Amino acid sequence: MDAHSAFMFLLALIHLLLQISARDFLSPGSSLSVERSSDVLYSPDGTFTCGFYNISPNSSIFAVWFSNSAEKTVVWSANLGRPVYTWGSKIKLNIDGNMVLQDYGGQIVWTNNVSSSNVQEARLLERGNLIVKGQGDTILWQSFASPTDTLLPNQIINGTIKLVSSTSSNRLLVPGHYSFHFDDQHLLTLFDDEKDISFIYWPNPFINMWAKKRISFNTTTLGVLDSSGHFLGSDNASFMAADWGPGIMRRLTLDYDGNLRLYSLNKTDGTWLVTWMAFTNLCFVRGLCGMNGICVYTPKPACVCAPGHEINDPSDLSKGCKPKFTISCDRKQKIRFVKLPTTEFLGYDQSTHQQVSLSTCKNICMSDCSCKGFSYWQGNGNCYPKSSLVGGVTSQSLPGSTYLKLPEALKVPESSIPRSQPSGRQYGPNCSAENQYSIANFSDISRSGQSESRFFYFYGFLSAIFLIEVILIALGWWFILRMEGRQLTGVWPAESGYEMITSHFRRYTYKELQRATRKFKEELGRGASGVVYKGILKDKRAVAVKKLADISQCEEEFQHELSVISKIYHMNLVRVWGYCSDGPHRMLVSEYVENGSLDKKLFGSEASQTLLEWKQRFKIALGVAKGLAYLHHECLEWVIHCDVKPENILLDDNLEPKITDFGLAKLLNRGGSNKNVSRIHGTRGYIAPEWVSSLPITAKVDVYSFGVVLLELLKGSRVSEWAKTEDEDDEVEKVLRRAVRMLAENVKLQEDSERSWITNFIDSRLNGQFNYLQARTMIKLAVSCIEEDRSKRPTMENVAQMLLSVDEENIIT
Numbered sequence: 001m002d003a004h005s006a007f008m009f010l011l012a013l014i015h016l017l018l019q020i021s022a023r024d025f026l027s028p029g030s031s032l033s034v035e036r037s038s039d040v041l042y043s044p045d046g047t048f049t050c051g052f053y054n055i056s057p058n059s060s061i062f063a064v065w066f067s068n069s070a071e072k073t074v075v076w077s078a079n080l081g082r083p084v085y086t087w088g089s090k091i092k093l094n095i096d097g098n099m100v101l102q103d104y105g106g107q108i109v110w111t112n113n114v115s116s117s118n119v120q121e122a123r124l125l126e127r128g129n130l131i132v133k134g135q136g137d138t139i140l141w142q143s144f145a146s147p148t149d150t151l152l153p154n155q156i157i158n159g160t161i162k163l164v165s166s167t168s169s170n171r172l173l174v175p176g177h178y179s180f181h182f183d184d185q186h187l188l189t190l191f192d193d194e195k196d197i198s199f200i201y202w203p204n205p206f207i208n209m210w211a212k213k214r215i216s217f218n219t220t221t222l223g224v225l226d227s228s229g230h231f232l233g234s235d236n237a238s239f240m241a242a243d244w245g246p247g248i249m250r251r252l253t254l255d256y257d258g259n260l261r262l263y264s265l266n267k268t269d270g271t272w273l274v275t276w277m278a279f280t281n282l283c284f285v286r287g288l289c290g291m292n293g294i295c296v297y298t299p300k301p302a303c304v305c306a307p308g309h310e311i312n313d314p315s316d317l318s319k320g321c322k323p324k325f326t327i328s329c330d331r332k333q334k335i336r337f338v339k340l341p342t343t344e345f346l347g348y349d350q351s352t353h354q355q356v357s358l359s360t361c362k363n364i365c366m367s368d369c370s371c372k373g374f375s376y377w378q379g380n381g382n383c384y385p386k387s388s389l390v391g392g393v394t395s396q397s398l399p400g401s402t403y404l405k406l407p408e409a410l411k412v413p414e415s416s417i418p419r420s421q422p423s424g425r426q427y428g429p430n431c432s433a434e435n436q437y438s439i440a441n442f443s444d445i446s447r448s449g450q451s452e453s454r455f456f457y458f459y460g461f462l463s464a465i466f467l468i469e470v471i472l473i474a475l476g477w478w479f480i481l482r483m484e485g486r487q488l489t490g491v492w493p494a495e496s497g498y499e500m501i502t503s504h505f506r507r508y509t510y511k512e513l514q515r516a517t518r519k520f521k522e523e524l525g526r527g528a529s530g531v532v533y534k535g536i537l538k539d540k541r542a543v544a545v546k547k548l549a550d551i552s553q554c555e556e557e558f559q560h561e562l563s564v565i566s567k568i569y570h571m572n573l574v575r576v577w578g579y580c581s582d583g584p585h586r587m588l589v590s591e592y593v594e595n596g597s598l599d600k601k602l603f604g605s606e607a608s609q610t611l612l613e614w615k616q617r618f619k620i621a622l623g624v625a626k627g628l629a630y631l632h633h634e635c636l637e638w639v640i641h642c643d644v645k646p647e648n649i650l651l652d653d654n655l656e657p658k659i660t661d662f663g664l665a666k667l668l669n670r671g672g673s674n675k676n677v678s679r680i681h682g683t684r685g686y687i688a689p690e691w692v693s694s695l696p697i698t699a700k701v702d703v704y705s706f707g708v709v710l711l712e713l714l715k716g717s718r719v720s721e722w723a724k725t726e727d728e729d730d731e732v733e734k735v736l737r738r739a740v741r742m743l744a745e746n747v748k749l750q751e752d753s754e755r756s757w758i759t760n761f762i763d764s765r766l767n768g769q770f771n772y773l774q775a776r777t778m779i780k781l782a783v784s785c786i787e788e789d790r791s792k793r794p795t796m797e798n799v800a801q802m803l804l805s806v807d808e809e810n811i812i813t
């Protein structure tokens with residue numbers, strides 16, 4: 001026997017001895033100690049090991065790992081984020097079945113909370129599941145029910161299970177901000193959980209359910225990776241390993257970079273190969289580069305700050321960048337736009353404009369102080385002003401460019417403008433230190449140095465396999481879908497806000513809302529659809545909770561209507577955060593708007609209220625027009641408000657209007673088809689004549705009501721009040737008709753005689769402080785909106801355009 005084989009024999013012997021001294025199970029009353037390396041449990045075939053795993057010389061976690069991978073790959077851990085000392089710590093199975101992890105001083109770090117009288121043992125099963133077993137084959141507790149960042153084959157993911165990424169590439173430190181679980185619509189989803197808001201980034205939030213090939217609202221929430229490498233979820237989420245087939249050890253891990261990857265173990269050398277991943281282009285993972293950051297494919301993903309911004313925390317690129325400038329809202333500061341070619345930022349569209357010129361788009365962004373820049377598509381003239389720059393990506397597959405709003409005085413070097421170079425040189429070395437690109441540390445996904453080259457080889461191989469997928473993702477995301485939105489008017493615009501909404505929109509329990517509103521104490525108002533209360537949610541958000549009266553729909557219909565409402569997002573519409581459907585209780589939870597409703601501000605007694613100035617009135621008219629235009633023309637589904645009136649127009653702290661109570665017309669509909677909105681829904685004085693005749697109800701009823709609101713804004717009093725001053729007995733409708741006829745005649749008059757009658761008509765409290773051109777336009781609009789023949793009324797889109805054309809902010813510059 002030569003020295004080598006003697007050595008091998010010795011090694012085998014040691015291994016055997018270790019195997020013998022290791023246990024198969026842990027009986028009640030016994031424990032595993034952190035110091036003895038033999039204190040571990042093996043699964044029956046030795047694939048998995050359970051015990052203490054050192055993450056640094058002084059700290060350990062209690063974990064389950066693969067015995068045969070080159071580096072022990074941890075698949076589950078009890079105390080991620082709270083390691084124990086590598087000295088004196090132990091895990092003990094108490095006689096009541098409670099497993100307790102103790103740190104060296106005896107502090108309890110983790111327990112499985114079991115309390116049972118018939119405990120048999122703790123055991124690691126063949127598939128990597130650590131269980132506490134009772135008499136018979138009952139399972140009192142199992143690690144499969146609380147996974148960390150990894151799912152093993154045959155391990156179920158259901159509605160209560162959640163994978164959370166870790167913050168760094170060694171996977172063993174602290175839970176990170178990406179998670180994978182079923183969402184409110186029962187879809188398997190990847191979330192980017194930011195401080196107080198979660199974003200969905202997979203499946204692509206910008207596409208509709210049909211394109212996702214998923215099934216929502218199937219209450220069976222279940223997903224499993226089978227032993228052949230095929231994953232299937234109850235929502236039809238489905239994918240397959242590239243090396244599909246039996247006999248290969250796999251794991252599905254939500255990596256620290258937010259990508260969900262399926263790995264296969266190469267038995268020969270114990271390395272892991274990626275055989276499927278949610279994103280082939282990592283740049284499309286959400287939140288990689290943070291606020292004001294842009295991900296550039298070079299061809300490795302790298303983070304860079306948008307020009308004029310500087311990095312917040314060089315050690316954590318996902319914390320993004322902060323601006324080096326301030327933009328003041330007065331018009332004195334000179335502004336310019338810097339073009340970032342083939343760059344897009346996800347979501348946060350303030351509005352959507354189609355077939356407009358670049359200069360129009362610039363003006364839209366220029367006139368809105370909160371606009372940070374806009375995305376513009378040269379080909380079809382799509383214009384998307386942005387309120388925040390999040391999820392930036394530069395990629396040559398993107399058809400649009402972003403124009404960043406910067407002070408003219410700020411110098412921006414050409415070198416700080418990101419350019420994607422899929423096959424060119426990498427960024428970094430030559431840039432001046434100030435504008436250097438930070439190459440994100442994404443290269444160490446496969447952990448052993450030896451396997452790295454193989455990983456990249458395989459990565460290339462995979463890229464080839466998924467070439468079609470890459471094209472689909474890159475093009476499909478940005479091009480086909482926006483094109484689709486253009487052809488089928490209304491698909492894209494609604495979807496643009498969809499991402500934020502779905503991640504926010506959730507179901508609340510009755511108890512939660514009861515607590516939030518302190519047992520429905522503070523009433524904000526009441527209307528035909530129900531009573532509204534003020535509440536404060538656990539996360540300190542102020543909300544308005546509306547108890548819906550008279551909902552006779554079944555749960556499913558209710559859910560459907562809500563799924564429509566949940567997708568509606570516009571700055572001039574009150575944001576709906578969620579709902580409650582708990583036994584007999586049906587409620588809507590929406591944002592709380594600071595300044596109450598328009599009627600109180602406009603018609604309130606003079607003493608208690610500050611007068612709404614002209615500028616504010618015009619802004620309100622324009623905002624309401626924009627909000628209604630969005631509901632009528634841009635929503636995924638056609639929504640008629642049916643009850644436009646000052647009570648349903650709320651004002652935020654900037655006196656920006658927000659329409660509330662939209663989408664309720666269908667909810668409150670008692671039976672009948674969707675199109676057949678219940679009769680007489682509106683409010684006297686604001687309802688169009690077709691409500692009382694038997695004509696079908698269209699969006700034009702809102703145009704009519706808007707016309708009345710316009711008149712009230714101009715005159716500063718309610719139409720119903722006009723009736724009182726003229727003739728007690730006259731009906732509101734008659735008085736209104738007379739007023740409109742008078743106005744219509746006057747509008748036709750010549751310039752010079754005009755001034756006096758307009759001044760007479762406008763709210764006298766304004767003391768003649770109003771913009772003549774705007775007033776004239778508003779009167780003309782109101783007259784045409786209140787046309788009895790609805791085909792003669794303009795659409796809300798026309799109305800918004802007319803108002804925009806006389807908006808001062810547009811005329812200057």
Ligand SMILES: *[C@@H]1O[C@H](CO)[C@@H](O)[C@H](O)[C@H]1NC(C)=O
Pocket residue numbers: 056057058
């Ligand atoms: C581990 O603990 C020892 C003793 O407390 C200490 O001297 C040593 O610096 C620690 N090592 C690390 C890497 O923290």
Ligand SMILES: *[C@@H]1O[C@H](CO)[C@@H](O)[C@H](O)[C@H]1NC(C)=O
Pocket residue numbers: 111112113146
């Ligand atoms: C055990 O109970 C504690 C306190 O209720 C809880 O924080 C902990 O998460 C529970 N552990 C498990 C494994 O459920």
Ligand SMILES: *[C@@H]1O[C@H](CO)[C@@H](O)[C@H](O)[C@H]1NC(C)=O
Pocket residue numbers: 144145156158159160161
């Ligand atoms: C989810 O699965 C775990 C274990 O696989 C189980 O303990 C738990 O009860 C399941 N939850 C639901 C809601 O089915």
Ligand SMILES: *[C@@H]1O[C@H](CO)[C@@H](O)[C@H](O)[C@H]1NC(C)=O
Pocket residue numbers: 212213214215236238
């Ligand atoms: C389910 O997924 C498969 C494959 O992705 C797809 O062909 C099928 O159309 C989907 N079914 C539905 C109902 O979307």
Ligand SMILES: *[C@@H]1O[C@H](CO)[C@@H](O)[C@H](O)[C@H]1NC(C)=O
Pocket residue numbers: 215218219220222233234235
């Ligand atoms: C829900 O999903 C389960 C599991 O995939 C399936 O068996 C069931 O038929 C689905 N139900 C509906 C209503 O689609």
Ligand SMILES: *[C@@H]1O[C@H](CO)[C@@H](O)[C@H](O)[C@H]1NC(C)=O
Pocket residue numbers: 266267268269273
């Ligand atoms: C597994 O590793 C061996 C040795 O490094 C290598 O020859 C083989 O090609 C690998 N298998 C796969 C599928 O990559």
Ligand SMILES: *[C@@H]1O[C@H](CO)[C@@H](O)[C@H](O)[C@H]1NC(C)=O
Pocket residue numbers: 429430
């Ligand atoms: C960048 O570096 C390369 C080689 O390192 C050099 O050829 C090139 O001229 C440099 N570019 C600039 C702008 O300095």
Ligand SMILES: *[C@@H]1O[C@H](CO)[C@@H](O)[C@H](O)[C@H]1NC(C)=O
Pocket residue numbers: 169170441444
């Ligand atoms: C990337 O991460 C690895 C492992 O965490 C580390 O060793 C390496 O220094 C990092 N590289 C950079 C450039 O930060």
